[in-house]
Amino acid sequence: MHSFGYRLNVLLTFAVTILALMCAMASLSDNLNTPSPSAEIQIMNINWFQKQPQGNDEVSLTMNISADLQSLFTWNTKQVFIFVAAEYETPKNSLNQVSLWDAIIPAKEHAKFWIHTSNKYRFVDQGNNLRGKEFNLTLHWHVMPKTGKMFANKIVMTGYSLPEEYR
Amino acid sequence: MGWIGDTVDSIKSIQIRQLLTQAVSLGMIVTSALIIWKALMCITGSESPVVVVLSGSMEPGFKRGDILFLHMSKDPIRAGEIVVFNVDGREIPIVHRVIKVHERQDTGEVDVLTKGDNNYGDDRLLYAQGQLWLQRHHIMGRAVGFLPYVGWVTIVMTEKPIIKYILIGALGLLVITSKD
Numbered sequence: 001m002h003s004f005g006y007r008l009n010v011l012l013t014f015a016v017t018i019l020a021l022m023c024a025m026a027s028l029s030d031n032l033n034t035p036s037p038s039a040e041i042q043i044m045n046i047n048w049f050q051k052q053p054q055g056n057d058e059v060s061l062t063m064n065i066s067a068d069l070q071s072l073f074t075w076n077t078k079q080v081f082i083f084v085a086a087e088y089e090t091p092k093n094s095l096n097q098v099s100l101w102d103a104i105i106p107a108k109e110h111a112k113f114w115i116h117t118s119n120k121y122r123f124v125d126q127g128n129n130l131r132g133k134e135f136n137l138t139l140h141w142h143v144m145p146k147t148g149k150m151f152a153n154k155i156v157m158t159g160y161s162l163p164e165e166y167r
Numbered sequence: 168m169g170w171i172g173d174t175v176d177s178i179k180s181i182q183i184r185q186l187l188t189q190a191v192s193l194g195m196i197v198t199s200a201l202i203i204w205k206a207l208m209c210i211t212g213s214e215s216p217v218v219v220v221l222s223g224s225m226e227p228g229f230k231r232g233d234i235l236f237l238h239m240s241k242d243p244i245r246a247g248e249i250v251v252f253n254v255d256g257r258e259i260p261i262v263h264r265v266i267k268v269h270e271r272q273d274t275g276e277v278d279v280l281t282k283g284d285n286n287y288g289d290d291r292l293l294y295a296q297g298q299l300w301l302q303r304h305h306i307m308g309r310a311v312g313f314l315p316y317v318g319w320v321t322i323v324m325t326e327k328p329i330i331k332y333i334l335i336g337a338l339g340l341l342v343i344t345s346k347d
Contacts, residue, residue: 023314027312078227078228079227079228081228081284083246083247085246092271092272093271094271094272095243095268095269095270097245097246097267097268098246098266098267099246099247099267104227104228106227121266121267140246140247142249142264144228144229146315147313147314148313148314149311150249150310150312150313152248
């Protein structure tokens with residue numbers, strides 16, 4: 001009843017249970033946080049706009065992205081993954097989401113930033129529907145915790161459009 | 168040394184009924200573990216509700232040895248979600264983030280492109296020969312939560328199976344020789 005093996009068993013079970021409880025509480029504490037992020041994206045330049053040999057339109061653009069995401073961080077946050085996606089509709093596809101740029105914010109100090117960049121990933125359509133296309137730029141963020149449930153949300157910015165002609 | 172003598176004595180003094188009782192309790196423990204696993208599969212709607220991260224392609228968010236909890240719902244797949252998918256012909260599932268989505272007007276079917284956060288390029292190199300997009304049926308679930316480090320047990324047992332045998336052997340010995 002009081003053998004070494006029995007005591008070790010009880011100790012380990014108790015330790016694992018308490019650890020699991022602490023992880024769950026840490027995750028639940030994230031719900032107390034009410035984030036109020038803000039972001040702004042300006043398209044500085046359309047570098048080029050061509051139809052590829054396979055028939056798909058492709059755009060290269062340069063953006064100014066500024067955001068304040070400091071309110072997303074809690075003590076249980078490991079990092080925040082953010083990305084900017086262009087979202088638009090075409091006759092064939094009800095929704096197209098193309099990620100243009102992403103970044104990892106490892107700490108609260110880096111969460112308020114301004115960056116001038118061209119698109120990291122190719123903005124390619126399925127088809128040649130992009131001339132004159134209106135699209136939204138959405139800043140998505142994905143809060144990855146040290147332990148527990150992950151949260152994701154986004155800010156949709158509307159009103160962007162592509163040129164009528166290739167260049 | 169007295170412990171080894173006690174163990175040998177207790178193995179010699181085993182009665183059949185006691186042995187059978189303990190075999191049944193062991194069977195019940197294994198079966199309840201299986202029931203919990205199957206129930207989790209039903210609740211989360213995913214074929215494998217828990218996966219272990221095996222590679223460093225999603226660092227620093229997910230490191231090797233972390234455990235991911237998956238959930239699959241009928242909601243459409245959207246960019247930014249972390250999905251677990253199987254490529255035809257590969258048995259190990261991959262956990263990466265969706266970076267491109269093209270959803271058809273008429274059928275609602277979707278073409279998806281994924282990329283590991285820590286990888287330079289997208290996953291087209293990992294897909295089957297000639298495959299450019301993933302479809303919904305490739306995707307096993309979305310990652311909704313995670314626990315760090317807990318998956319190392321599984322990785323160690325898979326990569327050094329001798330440890331698995333030692334553990335099972337020791338557990339079996341403990342069950343047989345316990346005086347309850």
